[in-house]
Amino acid sequence: MDNIVFIVLRRMRAPLLWLVGVYALALLGLVLIPGQDAQGRPWHMDFFHAFYFVSFMSTTIGFGEVPYEFTDGQRLWVTLCIYATVVVWIYAIGTLLTLIQDRGFQQAITERRFARRIARLRDRFYLVCGYGETGGALVRALTERGQHAVALDIREERISALRLEPLREYVPGLCGDASRPRHLLAAGLGHPRCAGVVALTNDNQANLRIALATRLLHPDIQLICRADSRAVEANMASFGTPHIYDPFETFAAHLATALESPCLYLLNQWLSGEESDPLAEPRFPPHGRHWVVCGYGRFGKALVRRLTEAGLAVVVVEADPERTGRPTGEWVRGVGVDAGTLGRAGIERAAGLVAGTDDDADNLSIVMTARELNPDLFVVARANLEENQTLFAALSPQMVMHPASIVANRIRVLMATPLLSEFERLMMFQEETLACQLVSRLAALSSERVPVVWETPIDDEAAHALSVGLGESRPVRLADLLRDPRGREQALACIPLLLVRGRDRMLLPGEETRLHPGERLLFCGRPGVRGRMEWTLQNLHALNYVLTGESRPQGWVWRHLIKGR
């Protein structure tokens, strides 16, 4: 507000001074020049009539001469004044119009409007810095679930793209440098409803600055950062950034999980999938023979390291090893789009292929060429741009990986259901067979669509009946919660995944586990089951029925009648 008034006043100073000067001169001339009244007597115009005349003279010439006809001396003066005032008016209006079209002024107005919108936000929101592929995917995923977000990006066209995006919730976007605290604060960093900051820009230093600003200005909110190098990651961790994502590492870990432990991969995919997604079919990548990895950039390096650690033989195909660094193992020079290069990499004998360059056209071409040479190949394709997803889908490789949405999905899971991210981390250290068992249990549970995942803290807010019941020292076991409050013989179609008790984590807690106040539970189950469990959690009578099997009288009269019997 301050800024806009300041700019207008500053710019309008000269035109207004000119206006006052010319008006004063015109008025003075009219008052001083002698005139005649209707009877021809000498007469002097007064200030009142002079001001009236000059006011309409400069804007609408042609009202006539008032109150009496002018003398020739007056006419001479008025002729001069007409030109002077019209020019000054045009100058003033022109300056104002230029000001309105001025870029700085427009930016000031946009910022002010944005700041007002942010101040009016009443729901918890996440501040997403960097609205690129990952940021866009994250904002989409958040709004799909009814959560709110604010986007900040340095590039104007990205914010324009945000405005055109058909999102379910309104997402305010500001074009500004996220590494500057002024813009972060304008985008709502200090807002009491700001639930977290996600720094996803492709500039390491900018992400670092965002993390610093968040830690200093709003220390107790969630902070998730992208870091492309170990050094920056260590720097961020040094001042307590809890969640740091390296997109290349994350993608490589994702792919490696898919290749090493298909069950775990499938489990993670089901649990973190979109609601109403169909259950994805399990894919079992072949082992035994070698894999061909095209592209040895940052993604390729992270991937090759993961695959070699898992004991797979890898042949790298890289067009420019001088730039990317020479691969340590076997490698072939070339992009991989031609049969010769792929042939030298032994594509005919290979088990699988990862088309992982940063160019979508290359990746598509690699997959098509490789398929011709070896139709049984297990193909993993990297799709860099969201808009090319349809092309990849038409090619139908065994797996399509869109790194941006993988990272976005992980961040989304971390923000919406932190326990699920904990669960996924714990599952990585478990045997693959456990994941396979869980996958088959889940498949039996919800036939076609992905299960719903939810967290339940055992406190007065989310589980009133349970916390009261536990206060009465009546033992409640996990098995009781899993009974249907409409008929306790029926089990609810859900699986408890994780129980957090203080610092302890219980993976897949058993049915006999006793529940205590302050614990947190993670469930997954069929859609709608959560609502039924809520009855047991919140309603004392439902809880009582589930525990004992009897419906206690609810009213005072009936309770006394029963007592009397």
Added chain:
Amino acid sequence: MNPEKVVFGFFIVLSLTLNFGFFVGEMDNPEHHHVLELFAVIVVNLVATILKFGDRTQMGAVLLSTSLVAVLQLLAAALVWGVALYVTGTGTTSAVMASVVSLSGGAMLANVISVVLLIIETVMLRR
């Protein structure tokens, strides 16, 4: 020497002196207060006000507000004069003159404050 300061100082002091010139004389005697003087005061005051537009300093803001007060008072005086002369037809009676002159007196007070502030600023800067 700051030309902006020179120009503003000139206009604010001029508006005070002109204002004083209009103000002095018998309060309710139209002979002692010329309309041209009032006109000059208004114009000079308007210029002084516009010169302070967009000044972000604390002193600039205070000077802008005092100038605005003076302009408002003077415009009110001119309005009273004009209405009495042409709208109601009362003419420049002593009552009308008294109110016009007292309004301009208020404006003069505001202008005095402006000049005092200007002097304080100058003294504090000492350059």
